[in-house]
Amino acid sequence: MSTSFSLNGKSTTLDADPNMPLLWAVREVAGLTGTKFGCGMALCGACTVHLDGKAIRSCVTPLSTVAGRKVTTIEGLAGKPAKAVQAAWVKLQVPQCGYCQSGQIMSATALLESNSAPSDADIDSAMSGNICRCATYSRIRAAIHAAADTIKV
């Protein structure tokens, strides 16, 4: 059984169980390992990818639901907000263990793509679904603000 969709801008057909979560299809079938497994229940955000530009949890999204749609993973991030977010992450030295950061960056980029000047409350609401056990939250917040400033210029 195969599912066709756009993966990081390339039309892709994956031969896999249509009920397989997108997370595992992307990782084990397409071989893109930047997206991480953290909880399997959409509780931690480590698996965040973009579906038609919106941040979703790939661990609870069956592969079949992305048929004909556009999926972007950390490997396919492009555009001004995404690059600003990644640069701010490095500049402000956000990552510690780093495991959750693909998901954090996907959520942060989706936020900035819809809201180029988010308030702290906007950041809370967009980012509170992404857990970081190293608690890099202060730096994530600062990096989102810094990225927003970059985009503005």
Add this chain to the structure above:
Amino acid sequence: MTTQPQAAPRSTRREFLKSAGTVGAVALTIGFEWAGTARRAFAGPVAPSAGASFAPNAFLRIGSDNSVTVIAKHVEMGQGAYTGIATVVAEELDADWAQVRVESAPADAARYANLAFGKLQGTGGSSAMANSWMQLREAGGKARVMLLTAAAKQWKVPLAELTVEQGTVYHAGSKRQAKFGALVATAATLPVPEAVILKDPKDFKLIGHHAPRVDASAKSDGTAQFTLDVMLPGMLVALLKRPPQFGATVKSFDAAAAGAVPGVVKVVAVPRGVAVVAKSFWAAKQGRDALQIEWDDSKAEKRSSSAIMEEYRRLADQPALSARKEGDAAKAIQSAARKLSASYEFPYLAHAPMEPLDAVIKLSANSCEIWAGDQFQTIDQANAARTAGLDPQQVSIHTLYAGGSFGRRANPGSDYIVEAVSIAKAFGADGTPIKLQWTREDDIHGGLYRPMYFHKLEAGLNAEGRLTGWRHVIVGQSIVADTPFSGLIKDGIDGTSVEGAANIAYAIPNIAVDLSTTKTGVPVLWWRVVGSSHTTFAVEAFIDEAAHAAGQDPFTFRHKLLDQHPRMKAVLELAADKAGWSTPLPPGKGRGIAVAEAFKTFVAQVAEVSVGKDGQIKVDRVVCAVDCGTPINPDIIAAQMEGGIGFGLGAVLYGAITLKDGRIEQDNFNGYRVLRMNEMPKVEVHIVPSTEPPTGVGEPGVAPLGPAVANAIFAATGKRVHALPFTRV
């Protein structure tokens, strides 16, 4: 060249002294012998870079392409060890930071032992920088001398006329210069000097300054490789069904339904349960869900945690072993003008690192190759060998980035490694790579928790409000009992149960600290900051109660009792000062202070808390002062304090693993809540300048957070907290 370098580029450098004996003892300073460690362990080859290279010691390799590769004997699990290690080597080498990269050391205790652990290679006890500080400075410094000597030889100029800066050697007189890469071929022919003159700290260019993390880019673009990301040709994925209660075993199982799931290759029984080995995670998961297992619970722990705590409360009034006794605390308290008492209850806690435990094993008849975010290489090597029926030298380990650990990946039984090896063995030990993947539920249910504890405290104050007696009873499980580390138990006292309490720093004339060690069927382990994760709360919350009883300001009360502990006193002062301790806060808000020494690092924190009308707690701000000796990388120190505060706050507000009839009641991040973005306070970190030897920063920031918050709640509401966790008062 003879054994002594004849010249150093700067006259200010001081003689390097043999340092092994001066490395600070940390929690796991042990004379522990593990079978196999005396022999040189099988070392995976350190891959050479293209072209000629120069590897003067086990920690460093310089390529003809000018690359400087630092070999890290410690795992990078977020704490910044890779960057810290590279900073120290690069400093003494005078390397160009942009050319520095880090690769993980193979499992080889002979070369890569943690000097704080004796003969073990492993990471823990916030010891990575403390134990390797002089070892790495020497490694970098000797290599620098050899490169300079090579230049002197090539250019036929005196060594003393050479200088080195950012990876380039200069000879001013002849206006010659060479990058390290041009010198490696000659340097590689030179003898390694036996001693080297190290830099004067005032000449440090990287240490104490900003050296960006070596892993920040890879961890911001998805390319950092974790164990989850290991994909080997023909690799299979295994999920293991473990018993629902600790101590239960498989009575019988039916693998028919599991085996029928497309993609499932084999179902195998192993000592810890039944494993489903499949071509994908998803197939293994479906297969595991379809397993039918009957468990034998005759030897299982079937109690509830509430019943265990009830027993602990009773034990607190029974005779216990003395961990510290000075004067006569009981008598002093009895005759005191003012007496107070309190108890504090602490739950089991899971580490819950973001990367659920995982390991890849390639096992064949005479070798076992392991890929893991390995935190305890020598122990894991030995346990894997025993499980596989091999010699430790036949076990090699590729240490990858660990997606968090907080202590979980360093466990004496190597649980996840042993499981993976046992599955590979049951599968046939045919060289098929198998990745054992834990799910989040496996992690939350998987045991090796921070133990549950009950603390009972009593104190006496004289008419002037000075503490005259202090009695502290701790009840709970030993972390090291029944493990190869049980030798750490002295006269019945597991130091990890009482650290932070038995060494209470406050000047009190009569002190008694007792320990009642319990046994349960729930497996326990060190959890970030180990004993101080509970003892600091008890001590610092109770000293706050004493200050209140004495009618004194909590900062002043502590301050007066710390004359013998100047570094502790200094961080207390710094935190209070930066927090504006004496400035008023609006109603509904409160400020609390706490201080701790953990792993020879001193940390004080002031928390500012808002308490809503419904009693809901919000921590607004935490001001942190830390003295960790020489600050190697100030930004990483700040990051570890920030992270420790967030990690600690999650535990204070929500952390609890509870058992009902022996079954864990939490499953995932819904039941086992951790801190989220909207709950993170503003954090300010202030680092005490110091030239003392560096100490750890990964764990100590956790210790004072809980009591600082609890004391702030009291300041805001007049209510004391006596059981963790608490989200409202």
